[in-house]
Amino acid sequence: MDKDKSKISILIVPHTQKVKRISIPNWFPKAALGILSVIIISLVLYIKISLNYQSNLIEEANQKIALISNLEEENRNKEQKLISLEAENRQLLKKTEEVEVKLNEIDKLQRRLEKLAGIDSPSRGGVIDRNIEMDVSTPSEEMSIVSEVLSDKKLELEIFIEDVEAQFEYLETVPDLIPTSGRITSKYGNRRDPFTRRIQFHQGIDIAGSSGTSINAAAKGTVIFAGRNGGYGRTVIIDHGNGYKTLYAHNREILVKKGDMVEKGQLIAKMGSSGRSTGVHLHFEIHKNNKTIDPLSLINN
Ligand SMILES: [Zn+2]
Known part of the structure; x- marks a missing residue:
């Protein structure tokens, strides 16, 4: 150390030449140390922050992956639901067609009964003609048409039954029974x-x-x-x-x-x-x- 407290002297002693003397200010090593510390701290902070950032990214990615797999699961469920809905629709359609067949059978039976009972006002409709192209796209639409036809048919059958009863009542009063044997x-x-x-x-x-x-x-x-x-x-x-x-x-x-x-x-x-x-x-x-x-x-x- 030099006598001058504000300076530090560094002596460089080469083997061949004159000794060189470099004087640096007394505060320099402290400052250098300080700067170095700041740099190191900054570096550590930077690494920490970037590590943090990366782990955040990873977490986000994981969340996204979880979300996607959830969505996929949902999609699969939806597909399954769609398949079962389609099956239900097919069944509904089958039922509807069965109802239509039954309706047509009832109508035929009714017409025959009308002839038998001698009723002059034949049924006015209430039958589904499969030859007429129905402008429907879904089984539920077809079902609602069928239910409408069914309620029409019910009304018509009620009137028909009244007609038949009246006719039977009338026939009971027509003396067409042979009164004795012989x-x-x-x-x-x-x-x-x-x-x-x-x-x-x-x-x-x-x-x-x-x-x-x-x-x-x-x-x-x-x-x-x-x-x-x-x-x-x-x-x-x-x-x-x-x-x-x-x-x-x-x-x-x-x-x-x-x-x-x-x-x-x-x-x-x-x-x-x-x-x-x-x-x-x-x-x-x-x-x-x-x-x-x-x-x-x-x-x-
Ligand atoms: Zn007689």
Whole structure:
């Protein structure tokens, strides 16, 4: 060290030349050390920061990878859902088509029943024609069309059932049931009278059988006469409504009385030969609007 406290002298002693002396200020080593420390600290800080930054980047990347794999998982789930939805749609479509087939079957059946029951107002629709191209793209659209058709059909069937019931009600009052069993011995129309031998109009048909054979109402109705009636003997007359009346004559016994309601086929009398009769038989007349008609025109139907 030199005497001068503010300076440091460094002596360079080469082997061949004169000693050289370099003087540097006293603060220099401290300053150099300080600068070096600052540099080192900066470097360490820099490394730390950049390491931090890199680890952040890695973490971010990891998060992104996790997100992607989540998305992929979601996608797979969605695909699976789509597949099951498609399967459901196919099933729905199949069901819809089955319903359509059933509807068409019901419609055919209905038309046949209408013919059978003699209903004049045939069904107005409510059927899906597969030949008509339906402008639908999804099974649910088709399903909604089918359900609309179904509700139309339900309404139509309700009306149809009412029609059928009314028709049955009407048919119950049409005297088309043969009232007894036996042999038809005399038809409706001109014939030679068995007593006078003169040509006379026979107002009904004669059905011969054994005494006591059941006589049944030819249709539903109300008994308007039950008793003796001159040449007709023990007679029953039934009013069926709709202009129809029936008459049952020559009975041995009468089993109903005036005012009784009778069902079609109900037992009303026993066959006999009362009144002006040549033998045991039923004389049966049908009146339509107070004129006799040929009973066979209704019964043979
Ligand atoms: Zn007769």
